[in-house]
Amino acid sequence: MPIDAGATAWILAASALVLFMTPGLAFFYGGLVRGKNVLSTIMHSFMAMAVISVVWVLWGYSLAFAPGNNFIGDLSFAGFQTVDGRPYDVAGVVAPIPHVGFAIFQLMFAIITPALITGAFAERFKFSTYLVFLVLWVSLVYAPIAHWVWSGNGWLFGIGALDFAGGTVVHINAGVAAVAAAWLVGKRRGMNGGVVPHNVPYVVLGASILWFGWFGFNAGSALNANYQALNAFLVTNTAAATAALVWALISWVHTKKPSAVGAASGAVAGLVAITPASGYVGPLGALAIGFGAGALCYLGVQIRARTRVDDALDVFAVHGIGGIWGALATGIFAAVAFSGLTPPSGVGVIDGHPGQMWIQFRGVAATFSYSFVVSFAILKVLNLVPGLGLRVSDKDEDAGLDVALHGERGYSQ
Helix, strand or coil: CCCHHHHHHHHHHHHHHHHHHHHHHHHHHHHHHHCCCCHHHHHHHHHHHHHHHHHHHHHHHHHHHCCCCCCCCCCHHHHCCCCCCCEEEECCEEEEEEHHHHHHHHHHHHHHHHHHHHHCCCCCCHHHHHHHHHHHHHHHHHHHHHHHHHCCCHHHHHCCCCCCCCHHHHHHHHHHHHHHHHHHHHHCCCCCCCCCCCCCHHHHHHHHHHHEEEEHHHHHHHHHHHHHHHHHHHHHHHHHHHHHHHHHHHHHHHHHHCCHHHHHHHHHHHHHHHHCCCCCCHHHHHHHHHHHHHHHHHHHHHHHHHCCCCCCCCCCHHHHHHHHHHHHHHHHHHHHHHHCCCCCCCCCHHHHHHHHHHHHHHHHHHHHHHCCCCCCCHHHHHHHHHCCCEEECHHHHHHCCCHHHHHHCCCCC
């Protein structure tokens, strides 16, 4: 298949949109923490762009997408060897874009995924340890799971697991790692009454940027400017809008006030849930997925608040639960009319293939188990390494990480 200029232009634009999501996440998370930790929280996302970009070129992309075996890629693409301008065979389908375009697009996914985890340990994690964690996590957790799902010889791809744009690879993966991180690093000091977001406009701005960038995340995953991309764009917007409304309405009934933070969080939950399904479902399926995301993720936040695990910014409640619901819902609502695939591939329960639910469940269970165990092990080892450790001192935590770790303040006084 020859290179198509329109498809190449779209993948460049989509890559830029996905990268823009990471600053959006920085604002979203930065607004949710206390003012004394806004810069340190934003730095987590910003430094992910720097560190993962280098790791991806050197070995990360190769581990995720080089041939290798069913579990992980080999090093044949290390240093972007042979990652050039020729069309690339993506999981058995030759995409009309240069191989390097696909690698760039996938880099943006690899950047935002570990940045999502940082909401779980916000306001108390060592910055030096975080940089090491980024390298290890993307190499040992993200790359293998990406290979399982999206590489042509990955084992989950081989059994027919459907994840169009990252429900398992990105959101369940990050959400489960967040639980491991929050558990090991422990609760923030003085958390008996909870923390009020210091800048709600930042939260809404960040969610809006995420919503905008998510069109590249999902529609770009078609790897072409075609009907599947258009439908992915439509269902992404539909699910986000539905979940934002549902979360806002539930919180309105529950607290007697419609929360701006709640509406923003609901939109993100809807975006998370539609991600794995966006290439396979239609608008009505997106409405159902968005409704479920708004309700289930809101419930997840309420339940988490009653536990001892201080997942500071509710990463698991939004990304973990949203990703699990979205992955399973893909098995319900996937339809040939929207996927362009042939039965039974790309077909869910409503199209007469109930077996897809079992396949989706296996994908969820495998991602959940592997991500938790390996993420826990990485963090446990880092906590034992002299000079690293996971948590800042009580003095630094009380002072705020902006001044204690970066010598700067988010706001002049």
